Amino acid sequence: MSTIQFMQGNIACAEGALAAGCNFFGGYPITPSTEVAEHMAVKLPKQNGTFIQMEDEIASMASIIGASWTGARAMTATSGPGFSLMMENIGYAVMTETPCVIVNIQRGGPSTGQPTMAAAGDMMQCRFGSHGDYSIIALCPSSVQEMYELTVKAFNLADRFRVPVFLMADEIIGHMRERIIIPDKVEHTARRPLESGVLPFHPEKDLVPGFPGFGKGFGVHVTGLTHDERGYPCATNPKLHEQLVMRLCNKIENARKEIADYVVTNPEAETVFVTYGVPARSVEQVLHDTGSKNIGHLRLKMVWPFPEHAIAEFPNATRFIIPELNLGQIAREFDRHTRVPVIQVPKLGGDLHLPAELKKLTGVGI
Amino acid sequence: MSYDEWLRQDRLPHIYCAGCGNGTIINCTLEAIDGMGWKKDETIFVSGIGCSSRAPGYIVTDSLHTTHGRALPFATGVKMARPGFHVVVFTGDGDLAAIGGNHFIHACRRNIDITVVCMNNQIYGMTGGQGSPTTPMGALSTTTPFGSAEPAFDLCELAIAAGANYVARWTSYHVKELTKAVKVGMETPGLSFIEAMVQCPTNYGRRNKFRQVLDQVEYFRSHSMMRLKYLQHEERGEPVPDATIVVGEFVNRKRPVMGLPK
Ligand SMILES: Cc1ncc(C[n+]2csc(CCOP(=O)(O)OP(=O)(O)O)c2C)c(N)n1
Ligand code: SF4
Ligand SMILES: [Mg+2]
Numbered sequence: 284m285s286t287i288q289f290m291q292g293n294i295a296c297a298e299g300a301l302a303a304g305c306n307f308f309g310g311y312p313i314t315p316s317t318e319v320a321e322h323m324a325v326k327l328p329k330q331n332g333t334f335i336q337m338e339d340e341i342a343s344m345a346s347i348i349g350a351s352w353t354g355a356r357a358m359t360a361t362s363g364p365g366f367s368l369m370m371e372n373i374g375y376a377v378m379t380e381t382p383c384v385i386v387n388i389q390r391g392g393p394s395t396g397q398p399t400m401a402a403a404g405d406m407m408q409c410r411f412g413s414h415g416d417y418s419i420i421a422l423c424p425s426s427v428q429e430m431y432e433l434t435v436k437a438f439n440l441a442d443r444f445r446v447p448v449f450l451m452a453d454e455i456i457g458h459m460r461e462r463i464i465i466p467d468k469v470e471h472t473a474r475r476p477l478e479s480g481v482l483p484f485h486p487e488k489d490l491v492p493g494f495p496g497f498g499k500g501f502g503v504h505v506t507g508l509t510h511d512e513r514g515y516p517c518a519t520n521p522k523l524h525e526q527l528v529m530r531l532c533n534k535i536e537n538a539r540k541e542i543a544d545y546v547v548t549n550p551e552a553e554t555v556f557v558t559y560g561v562p563a564r565s566v567e568q569v570l571h572d573t574g575s576k577n578i579g580h581l582r583l584k585m586v587w588p589f590p591e592h593a594i595a596e597f598p599n600a601t602r603f604i605i606p607e608l609n610l611g612q613i614a615r616e617f618d619r620h621t622r623v624p625v626i627q628v629p630k631l632g633g634d635l636h637l638p639a640e641l642k643k644l645t646g647v648g649i
Numbered sequence: 650m651s652y653d654e655w656l657r658q659d660r661l662p663h664i665y666c667a668g669c670g671n672g673t674i675i676n677c678t679l680e681a682i683d684g685m686g687w688k689k690d691e692t693i694f695v696s697g698i699g700c701s702s703r704a705p706g707y708i709v710t711d712s713l714h715t716t717h718g719r720a721l722p723f724a725t726g727v728k729m730a731r732p733g734f735h736v737v738v739f740t741g742d743g744d745l746a747a748i749g750g751n752h753f754i755h756a757c758r759r760n761i762d763i764t765v766v767c768m769n770n771q772i773y774g775m776t777g778g779q780g781s782p783t784t785p786m787g788a789l790s791t792t793t794p795f796g797s798a799e800p801a802f803d804l805c806e807l808a809i810a811a812g813a814n815y816v817a818r819w820t821s822y823h824v825k826e827l828t829k830a831v832k833v834g835m836e837t838p839g840l841s842f843i844e845a846m847v848q849c850p851t852n853y854g855r856r857n858k859f860r861q862v863l864d865q866v867e868y869f870r871s872h873s874m875m876r877l878k879y880l881q882h883e884e885r886g887e888p889v890p891d892a893t894i895v896v897g898e899f900v901n902r903k904r905p906v907m908g909l910p911k
Contacts (some may be wrong), residue, residue: 354730
């Protein structure tokens with residue numbers, strides 16, 4: 284039986300992680316994400332899991348990668364400054380194909396910025412923040428319910444694609460409290476194990492290699508150096524490097540249609556809002572208030588890999604309006620996939636877009 | 650079983666320069682493990698970045714060759730997730746004491762049950778011979794072309810102050826003693842820190858009047874003083890030459906430990 288509760292977003296994230304079987308959390312306190320760690324600190328030891336507060340976010344990221352290689356479902360949670368510190372080891376997780384979940388409850392930046400105010404300024408950093416070319420998966424919840432559901436999904440995607448998966452939430456979603464339905468069971472995609480006799484980094488058809496977890500007799504050498512299918516360093520072979528990096532990108536990019544996650548409202552509309560994260564709530568209010576079928580809404584629950592095919596869901600669109608809590612990070616990405624005019628509605632400072640200011644942009648009912 | 654069964658034969662030859670001391674330390678560590686009777690499936694090597702940190706790649710077990718300075722937090726994740734594993738960290742003076750210094754302090758404070766073997770060549774070997782936190786004052790490196798003006802770290806004293814249960818220092822000359830120390834470290838619950846002074850003929854010896862590989866090994870022999878003797882000197886207020894390498898067991902104690910199997 285599912286239960287209905289009233290819950291904070293960050294707690295819902297932690298509860299989603301626990302439901303997904305997360306059994307290792309390594310973290311470092313930072314506003315506005317700390318409730319995730321605090322909840323895991325209470326719950327994990329009671330479920331035979333491990334919670335450890337590391338000495339910084341570099342170490343937090345390192346610890347979850349180490350834990351993941353023992354087979355654990357491992358996670359960390361942070362915000363801007365901590366996220367910046369994690370970047371080198373995130374690249375290591377990408378290169379070594381280590382499944383892990385990184386929660387970023389975004390706050391205003393740069394630097395210490397606005398610890399208690401919402402922002403979405405790390406959307407490009409999560410995509411490109413570590414050095415080199417690579418692809419990752421990023422999910423954006425816009426409700427407490429989705430803090431739970433998308434955290435579960437993050438673990439499944441991380442295991443399925445052997446890649447770091449980001450839950451890119453923000454201070455408002457993390458700290459608000461609302462009704463949530465907790466299901467009695469959640470989906471669970473198991474990490475595909477390496478078959479015996481197969482080289483540890485030999486990809487299967489979907490470009491993802493089976494997982495040679497530690498302690499299973501594979502004798503796997505895991506290195507962030509460019510490596511061959513045996514896992515051995517081959518750092519000066521141009522062809523091998525290109526093949527490896529292309530595979531790391533393509534295993535995600537080739538699956539972008541299959542794994543895309545978005546919600547379409549009023550597909551016949553000419554004026555279409557595009558949102559991810561908390562601005563969705565203001566747009567939903569606009570749709571509710573105007574009742575106009577000529578205002579559409581494309582709500583992205585997964586921003587990376589970018590689901591450009593979703594744009595075609597609105598064949599009559601004459602303009603896309605994109606409210607974001609940054610200076611247009613995703614609007615620019617959107618723009619390069621369409622000829623239809625894109626109107627950016629950036630907002631900094633931590634306040635939400637008011638439904639009234641968005642309604643004004645539609646020209647409806649004023 | 651013999652230690653060479655632990656070597657990943659298909660990765661040889663290794664990248665180390667002729668005369669490098671790192672091979673000796675790997676050899677001693679594998680001998681010690683052999684003596685422990687650990688199973689390969691339950692032994693995990695973790696390292697950072699540097700010549701020293703390449704060691705796990707030459708060993709047949711599962712291993713994590715991680716990012717510069719971060720071996721200890723990676724190892725902490727492995728050990729805390731699977732306390733039944735034996736976790737051994739190979740690291741270098743730069744990896745452990747410069748970029749990884751904070752992790753070193755906290756791993757010792759937690760006294761997590763892993764064995765840390767630091768190959769201290771007093772230089773950044775892999776990047777071509779820059780000064781490290783253990784480069785002696787006055788020594789030449791590419792970034793201390795007029796002699797290092799910074800006082801050096803004493804890694805063993807640091808480990809003791811931070812809380813490690815077992816701390817010892819030996820050199821690539823003292824292979825028997827080093828092997829024994831690594832083994833005692835592995836037997837001791839908690840964090841065991843074994844510092845192994847090694848020659849780096851390519852990037853340290855060459856610039857610091859050790860024209861031959863053996864000159865530096867001989868220097869290790871002639872300049873070493875047992876810790877007990879050193880403490881006696883200190884007690885009596887007798888001066889000890891600056892260049893003295895204090896060797897032996899520094900502590901073997903029973904502070905509370907993290908990461909033991911339940
Ligand atoms: C973040 C980062 N900074 C710098 C480097 C470059 N780097 C590679 S190895 C190394 C120094 C290694 O020195 P040490 O740990 O003493 O190992 P050794 O090669 O002497 O055994 C440095 C600075 C790096 N790999 N990563
Ligand atoms: S540079 Fe020095 S430490 Fe590195 S392999 Fe050569 S001799 Fe050994
Ligand atoms: Mg060194």
